[in-house]
Amino acid sequence: MTLTAQLQAAGRAPALAVDVPLAAGGSARVEQWLRILPGKRLVAQAMQGDTPVLLKLFVGASAARHCERERAGMNALAEQGITAPRLLAEGELDGGGRYLMTEFLCAAQSLQQTWDALSSREPGAGEAMTLLGKALAVIAELHSKGLTQTDLHLGNFLLQGEQVFVIDGDAVEAVSPGQPLTAEQAQQNLAIFFAQLVPEWDAFTELLLISYLQHNPLALNPDKLAASVVRIRQRRQDDYLGKSLRDCTLFSVQRSWLRFTTVVRSQSERMRSVLRDPDSYFGAQPLLKDGGSSTVAKVALGDGSVVIKRYNIKGFMHWLKRFWRPSRAWHSWQAAHRLAFLGIATPAPLAMIERRFGPLRREAWLINEYCAGDHLLNVLGERGELAPDDITGPALLKVFQQLVAARISHGDCKATNLLWLDGEVLLIDLDAMQQHQSLRQWQQAWAKDRARFIRNWPQGSPLANWLEQHLPVVATNTD
Incomplete structure (x- = not known):
């Protein structure tokens, strides 16, 4: 051979x-x-x-x-x-x-590896701004010489000492060799880079562009650039969600007449026994939930713990309502990866299983990383006697502002569906989550989410009043 x-x-x-x-x-x-x-x-x-x-x-x-x-x-x-x-x-x-x-560049690492090792990647953080500035300086040099990198992300730049190297020649295009790109060409290429960042970084685009303009002064149009970033980010999101359901570098997917399984590839070995027989784990320890629609267990696995959630079929009539469409596990798997892509905190989704008979769905399982946080009803108190402090308040508003910016509705905003962990609010139970294309439907869904979350606490309580004053309000409009 x-x-x-x-x-x-x-x-x-x-x-x-x-x-x-x-x-x-x-x-x-x-x-x-x-x-x-x-x-x-x-x-x-x-x-x-x-x-x-x-x-x-x-x-x-x-x-x-x-x-x-x-x-x-x-x-x-x-x-x-x-x-x-x-x-x-x-x-x-x-x-x-x-x-x-x-x-081979010894002792070099990609800017993505450097980014991942930063102490803070919060929008505007100093080290993060500096690192992005290094990349933008090189992009400016490419553009000034008439070149583009059509796969602009931090992984395609290597840092050796203080020197940044461009790699992946396959994605380099000589648009106008030796002559600067036009502002329109540069904007379209820059949009690919900025779309790699979570949406909260969009507010810092013009500040970051200073590093670019110092090396390639162009009359860029911020509004056009922003619109291109939104469009490309949506396309990247759709592509990423599609990858979560097909065999690729990031995900391992297996299909048969009786089963569909997808798992984060880096977790494949750890998940092996769970994927083979998820139900065997439900009898070994106390259940977190044992309801009609779902059964939930926490399981020690490898170097940590996971949560296995089985979506039950309660009977023949229930099956008739569910068999023809993607399972709630499928929906939650996609919703969790959507949130992760957008930088919205949620327990890491690791694997999903659907039991099938050909195209007909039956029971399904979702496996997430276990998060040891407490739900907000306990953290903030059931009676709502106090407004959030200077730590919990901004963290709580952040997650709702992120949802509003992405036009995502949770669909079940009980305080028990939001966890507090290490200064961050995480969303769980994503069965009813939706990202809305229609502005009118989004406005209606957000109004319901907002009202439902405030109703977790007594009307007129200090906490309910604080939420009424501070939670984002989406103005009513039409498409």
């Missing part, structure tokens, strides 16, 4: 210590796989003799085309003097694939 065929057949688990013959003689030995797109492309850290290198192996049906795009992007960066890893070699793989070899 040729090397290309071996790598295609290996799926997501290619062997290590693979020797890749080089066109100029010798070989490079793979030491670590960094990224794998099964049957298409693999990225590896390798050694050529005593020299560390980065290998990109193209093994799919379009290997030559993708390799050429990568090489053209890297050449465009080099020709315009943009700091990027040097291309060292290229050639054919045995069996029809292609390879590119670049220098």
Whole structure:
């Protein structure tokens, strides 16, 4: 079997210590796989003799085309003097694939890794602003040289010391090499970058643009940029939610006539026994809930605990109402990932299972990370005798402001459906959650959510009065 065929057949688990013959003689030995797109492309850290290198192996049906795009992007960066890893070699793989070899940047990490390690990523936080400014300075340099990066995110920039490198030549396009992009072209590309951030960062866009404009002064239109950011973020959100239901890098999905299962891929091993038989965990410990519509258990699993929620079928008539549409577990899975995408706090969704008979749904299970927080009825008191303090008040308003900005209604705003944990309010029980396209429907849904949340406490109580004064009010309007 040729090397290309071996790598295609290996799926997501290619062997290590693979020797890749080089066109100029010798070989490079793979030491670590960094990224794998099964049957298409693999990225590896390798050694050529005593020299560390980065290998990109193209093994799919379009290997030559993708390799050429990568090489053209890297050449465009080099020709315009943009700091990027040097291309060292290229050639054919045995069996029809292609390879590119670049220098390996030792002790470098992506801006995404640096971002994830920040002590605070709250909008406006100093370290976060500085890091985003570094990326925007490089984007400005790209634009000033007539280049765009069509997959603009922090993971496509490497930081070595104080130097930022551009990677992923496949996404580099030479729009007007050597000539600055127009303001319209730059705005459209910048929108891709800003759409990667949670919506709360939108208020800081103009401040962040100072880092960009210092390197590429253009007459940008803030309103047009903001509109593009909203549009692209919505498209990214829809794409992400679609990925949560199909087998991909982030999610492992299995379908059969009798079952549908999706799990966050990084949690697959931890979830293995739960996915095999979720009901076996309900008898081992006291249940958190044992109602007609759902059964809930907390389970110690791996290095933490999870909550398993089974959505029951109460009888034949109940099944007739439910079998033809996605289960409540399916809906909650999508809702939780929607919130996570938008930076709205909720327990991490880990896996979802539907029992089926062909297209007909039966019982379903949702597995979330366990959060040890207390619900707001306990935290704020059932009688509402006190208004929220300077910590709980802003945190409470933040989550509702986020929901309003995204036009999301919870649908069941009982105080027991909001948890307080480490200075943050988390939303749970997302069965009825909706994101509304219609402004009128959103206004009606938000009015119900707002009124229901205030009714958790006695009318006229200090807490109810505070909520009435401070919770966002959406003005009535028509589409």
